[in-house]
Amino acid sequence: MEVKLFIEQLVGVTGDDHEHFLLRIKNRFDRVGLELPTIEVRAEGLVVETEAYACRSPATPTVFSSMVNTVLDLVNVLHLLPNTWKTKYTILHETNAIIKPHRMTLLLGSAGSGKSTLLKALAGKLDPRLQVLGRVTYNGHRMEEFVPERTAAYISQEDLHAGEMTVRETLAFAARCLGTGDRHDLLAELTRREKEANITPEHDIDMFMKVK
Structure with a gap:
């Protein structure tokens, strides 16, 4: 709940309007030609x-x-x-x-x-x-x-981990346990390319990505 309120205050995301917020992050990567890692x-x-x-x-x-x-x-x-x-x-x-x-x-x-x-x-x-x-x-x-x-998680039909947690909360908990992973390196490369291209990122998006 605290993270959700922080996001709403920082980037103006309210309710379920997450698509616009995610597109702003994607556009930041697109401007410098940096692709997010994908898995097949x-x-x-x-x-x-x-x-x-x-x-x-x-x-x-x-x-x-x-x-x-x-x-x-x-x-x-x-x-x-x-x-x-x-x-x-x-x-x-x-x-x-x-x-x-x-x-x-x-x-x-x-x-x-x-x-x-x-x-x-x-x-x-x-x-x-x-x-x-x-x-x-x-x-x-x-x-x-x-x-x-x-890399992957299997969410059972049964609440084997914590019955009071939703699927989203379970995944968020697992993500926190795993730490930053390669996100730090990705953000560092993004910042480097923006400096080379003389691009100033949106302040709120930049703050959110650094906090996360």
Whole structure:
């Protein structure tokens, strides 16, 4: 709330009129020909498989199926049933996906079709017990080449972090924990180019970017 009030006082942004405010920041970068970093996420030939007892209830939950699945989970942890009773299930089969920069992507599918599994795979949050083939890349770099948690976040349907926080507040909290990242270097390069081009930035936008 304090940050929101600060923004409104500093740059005159009120209500949900954030587009004009963001365009002013973008125009500052455009004037000196500096492009903001973008990320393209790709999944290529992604296969995710798991093993489960064949008697396990289907994905659409009911009270009875939830009880059955809970009992099976307990039995599995205690190793009371032989592995030969397990059946291999394919959650994702040869899945390809491209998430382009500057786009909001909506993923639709029936219950149990693998939507959450695909999103977790793209965010590097898959259960390590799953069998995974194929690859996920960020700008051509595989997950092992960087720290996915500093680039992507998976927000579960359940409030696993803090139930009283919205998605926006959760992301803002994570951003504060990560620190400035490369924003300091980006702002330094922006300032350098403006000086070379003899451009004076808008005072309120300049102040906001330095404070953030």
